[in-house]
Amino acid sequence: MEFEWSASEAAPAAAALFAWGANSYGQLGLGHKEDVLLPQQLSDFCKPGCVKRITGGGGHSAIVTDEGDLFVCGLNKDGQLGLGHTEDVLYFTPCKSLLGCPVQQVACGWDFTIILTENGQVLSCGSNSFGQLGVSHGPRRCVFPQAVELLRETVVSIAAGLRHALAATASGLVYQWGTGLASSGRRLCPGQTLPLFLTAKEPNRVTGLENSQAICVLAGSDHSASLTDAGELYVWGSNKHGQLASQAAFLPVPQKIEAHCFQNEKVTAVWSGWTHLVAQTETGKVFTWGRADYGQLGRTLESHEGWKPEKQDSSLPCSRPSKSTPSPLHCLTGATEVSCGSEHNLAVMGRFHQQPGMALPGQLIGDKASQTLVCRYHGNMAFPDSPGNLTGICCCERFRWRSATALSPLETEQTVKTGSHVPRTRILKESGDPLVWGVSLLGLERARHVRGRHRSQCLGPAARAGSAIIVRSPRGLWGWPLPGPLPAASPPCPGPAPHGH
Template identity: 50%
Template sequence: METSSSTEFCLHSWGANSYGQLGQGHVDDQPEPRFSDITALQHKAVRTLTGGGGHSVVITENGEVFVCGQNNRGQLGLGHIADITTLQICPSLTQRVSKVACGWEFTICLTDSGRVLACGSNAFGQLGVGKAVSHSADLLVVESLKDPVVSVAAGLRHSLAVTVSGCVYQWGTGLCSHAKRALSPRPVPPHLSSTVPSLVPGLDQKNVNMVTAGLAHCVCLTEDGDLFLWGSNKHGQLTSTEPFLSSPTLVKRSLLGGEKVVLVCSGWTHIVAQTESRRVYTWGRGDYGQLGRQTCHHAERQMTGPSAGSGNTVVSLPAEVKVLCGATQIACGSEHNLAILGGRLLSWGWNEHGMCGDGSQSDVFQPQLVSGVRPLLIGCGAGHSMAVSPVTTDSTQNSATTSETSEQEH
């Protein structure tokens, strides 16, 4: 989607706000959309909205990065560790940034030239710069990624990148404890235990072009429209009976209507995929409503057997959310989701902090309309939501500009 760069827009935000991640100048949760203070943007075109555990990042069309929210580990890249309650430009960035991925307390930036920069907590090696750095308030170059990178992703405490040649690299030890329990006495593979980028095996000749990540799982999408999953399977999100998958495993296309996948995004423990006919499928954990559908049917079943461990393993198979067919954008928070469909904004899932935008704190089990917002661009943090919409007569002091759709990476 492209719009005129001379047209003004405003930024709405809602949900959790303990650290000022809504960019509204305060730290009170907001159960309904409210205007963010975008004075610093100076009517710049907005390309991407996204967030992490308690921080938000906005990328402009010119590749500038604006940040706000939690900064206790330097995840805003501002050279200090003070929280910020309104959007500020990241002044140290001299390279244009095209994409960004936010983890719990860290941020991964991808420049137009394909370099990867990282800041924030490195307690689990999630910055990809080795063990010597505990955290960094300055953006560090991930030097060992020699080839240009085209996609990045951040989980809770691990990171992923895809190079221009289609190779996938992983770093951060966030999955290591899960792997040790599941694989013992076998050793944990290097890509699950490395503090610098390590090549993920099993994807030769697959031409991966996109990655995303959950709390303790990984997702990649190939140019051919195939999905591969690996990591923790605690909530059946890997469509397998195994408790842990150490290497990428193909999701059978028959589970997705026999179609290619064109978009995938991930929450902490659930996955949302859209196929070539714009049908939307969800699977994984659903007890907060994050699947947007009833889960008590054939798509979820109890599996038993040697591979299921000491008890039953719930396998959550993809099922279509028919009301989302035709969605033009989808974004996942940790346990909630946003979508744009027919120019309307829909939300569903966990709502304890009001991130579904309906004024309540009750979980939402089916996609519902978020009133008062005409969305052009959406993004989620772990527990908050953001949307760019056209300026109305009462929002002329809260305007910005949007130019294209957001990269849907959690």
């Protein structure tokens, strides 16, 4: 997820940057490699109010400031930090090779980084084992950002997946490079010739979008997406978990998700996780679809949405028996920010003026939305608007979204002291306005890295009592774990190690 201040907005006077989650490579920038269960404030490597964008990859993180400076930290085995070496970095460190070259956007892939400068030029660094740097005859890795020469047009949006990358130009064209989707395409669509943009190690124009004008691009582990200026969403690549809302197992060329899937409304924003997508329409409605076995859709699937691996019909090599359908999450209508990690999400709910015909949730907390919120693959960063004001984060539990819950000062104080269970859905009013109080529920799914691969613990009802609770009040940030055991970790999630080839 990325966020950018508009020219008319002023940054809050007392901004702060927090990070928490998996930290096996120092990707939280806290100076160590221990996992962090509660949000920790980062040191002032730059003025927090100047943070413009935050993004994260498989084990590394990047921050862009208002002045276009780039700060990076975390896993650096393949030089994905662009610092000229391959040592992991535990603190956010400026990318000095880009000084004097202001950065507009950064996209962090699994083990590589794509950088967009303010003049529309694209740079890349990190692993190039699958051509994901956009340099076909380049080295297997690059420790300094280098220009992607074949992108000669001005670029306005970039994206990075597991082993592929995308760019959208000012003229509305979409380019893709990296062979990350090719193996799935050959396996799932035997006998078909894949388009060049799926197999090329340098930027190639994505065919099938000739009658549309792209304004942004997105990437998951093995899928791609493009949003047009007409509010249409096109998707292609692997559909293993229904993330393309199609009956095909693999889409070699872009396919539009029909408007009726979004209640005939235009799509205005899209976010992609590893194997799921989230979209918001022009009236503020939020839709989710794709993989759901970690609760990342924030809802219980309907029976017809279930995805079960089945043997491919040889006569229909690209067919699947059913599809995952975008469905609305009414509790997130009007969300001001959404962020997708690999298998989890965060959302910011700020004050929102109700429009005719729009039903808004009652769990709005905070006088305004957080400036910046980002889900890394297994960690998070949040940028509250002030120390005394809850950002309004909604945390995704196993199957349901839970809004941050307001507490009275007395109950907050008693709960912090006693560690008693906190009501998760009740709103307690104090002095006529509880909106400066809130609770975030964390730890409902815990992920950790084991020998370069990530394992996740799906916490059931019995273990939720052991989840971490964060309370933000005018008196500061409070956090503590509730008592209760954690179950054993589930089998490793599929996916290569950050340094896998």
